[in-house]
Amino acid sequence: MDNVRVIEVKRSIFESNDQDAEKLRGELKDSKTFLLNLMSSPGSGKTTTLTRTIELLKDKYRIGVMEADIDSDVDAKTIAATGVKAIQLHTGGMCHLDADMTRQGVRELGVEDVDFAILENVGNLVCPAEFDTGSTKNAMILSVPEGHDKPLKYPLMFSICDVVLINKIDVMPYFDFDLEKCKENILFRNPNAKIIPICAKTGEGMQEWADWLSENIEEAIK
Amino acid sequence: MHELGVVFRIIDDLTELGKENELEKIHSVTLELGEVSGVVPSLLTDAWKWAADRTELMKGAELIIETLPAVTFCEDCKSEYETVAYGKICPKCGSNHTYLLKGNEFMIKEIAAT
Ligand SMILES: Nc1nc2c(ncn2[C@@H]2O[C@H](COP(=O)(O)OP(=O)(O)OP(=O)(O)O)[C@@H](O)[C@H]2O)c(=O)[nH]1
Ligand SMILES: [Mg+2]
Ligand SMILES: [Zn+2]
Ligand SMILES: [Zn+2]
Numbered sequence: 001m002d003n004v005r006v007i008e009v010k011r012s013i014f015e016s017n018d019q020d021a022e023k024l025r026g027e028l029k030d031s032k033t034f035l036l037n038l039m040s041s042p043g044s045g046k047t048t049t050l051t052r053t054i055e056l057l058k059d060k061y062r063i064g065v066m067e068a069d070i071d072s073d074v075d076a077k078t079i080a081a082t083g084v085k086a087i088q089l090h091t092g093g094m095c096h097l098d099a100d101m102t103r104q105g106v107r108e109l110g111v112e113d114v115d116f117a118i119l120e121n122v123g124n125l126v127c128p129a130e131f132d133t134g135s136t137k138n139a140m141i142l143s144v145p146e147g148h149d150k151p152l153k154y155p156l157m158f159s160i161c162d163v164v165l166i167n168k169i170d171v172m173p174y175f176d177f178d179l180e181k182c183k184e185n186i187l188f189r190n191p192n193a194k195i196i197p198i199c200a201k202t203g204e205g206m207q208e209w210a211d212w213l214s215e216n217i218e219e220a221i222k
Numbered sequence: 223m224h225e226l227g228v229v230f231r232i233i234d235d236l237t238e239l240g241k242e243n244e245l246e247k248i249h250s251v252t253l254e255l256g257e258v259s260g261v262v263p264s265l266l267t268d269a270w271k272w273a274a275d276r277t278e279l280m281k282g283a284e285l286i287i288e289t290l291p292a293v294t295f296c297e298d299c300k301s302e303y304e305t306v307a308y309g310k311i312c313p314k315c316g317s318n319h320t321y322l323l324k325g326n327e328f329m330i331k332e333i334a335a336t
Contacts, residue, residue, distance in 0.1 A: 003336050004249060004334050004335065004336050005334070005335060005336070006332055006333070006334050007239070007243060007332060007333050007334075007335060008331075008332050009235075009239065009329075009330040009331060009332055009333060010329060010330075010331060010332075011235060011329065011330050012327065012328060012329050012330075013228060013231050013232060013235070013328040013329070013330065014328060016231070016234075016235050017231060092226075093226075094224075094226060094227045095224045095227065096224065096227055098227065098231060100231075100234065126224075126260060127224050127227075127260060130260070131227075152310075155310075
């Protein structure tokens, strides 16, 4: 083969994703939409928490949800039952979403008439932390059965989150879970993290979470 | 699968690069991959073969992976050590006030193309 030339690229995969993410963040700002990226391990209570959150805020804001289930539309159906706009992202078995996939979701959802968009990310604490989705803010849920030392095992995830919800506090008596120690571990990784203990099942702590969201949504839509 | 998502990312970047440089064919792609980047090279190669073959530009292109070592820095005793061997705990002083200096890189280094 003649004329083969070597081209220096020197481009970081994360860097190019970060650029796409910044671009999407700018577009969302222009359309006055607050996008929350919600992450957690599988089963820690994302869908349950979202359902409650929607009940608290749906009269105040126009809400849209993107569900990134691996291979089913169970969660999207649960969310749609609350009456807000909900779509299922086709992740094809992927373990994370990058900014480009998020942008496609945002297009499909249509955010012109949405104040508060939510991305339920794939249940995984590793790579979703590495790929900036372009969201306005990042939140994660840590549930009591997962243990209070999770922040030490998944440092990156905890360091990129603006809010950490500690869910399933109703089962605390049955687990060897030290709430103070957990907060300490989170703050060790991320001194700026806002920590809110909640019980998505009973609604405990949900008002504080809704207030934090309202404050941020107001900031985005003004 | 993580590697597949990453491969789509690479393909997007190279498609753009191909347009910018008016490339006809990419013959090989060299990546620099940190030891703790969280990507498994063999899975990456498999995902690459599958996904690259679905494009005109990169069909059959070889993926060359160069591994970069991971190094952690200890804030307490100011020493550097091998991340893979010792993890988050400094082997010199036992502190956990440590952070990764390098080793999570994931770069497209260069390509050979016509
Ligand atoms: N006891 C208790 N159970 C809860 C709470 N929140 C959620 N659950 C239960 O935990 C299970 C998983 O909740 P989901 O909301 O489906 O969790 P998820 O994170 O959306 O799960 P995936 O989408 O499958 O990753 C369900 O059985 C919920 O009823 C809580 O606060 N307390
Ligand atoms: Mg769910
Ligand atoms: Zn992944
Ligand atoms: Zn040390």
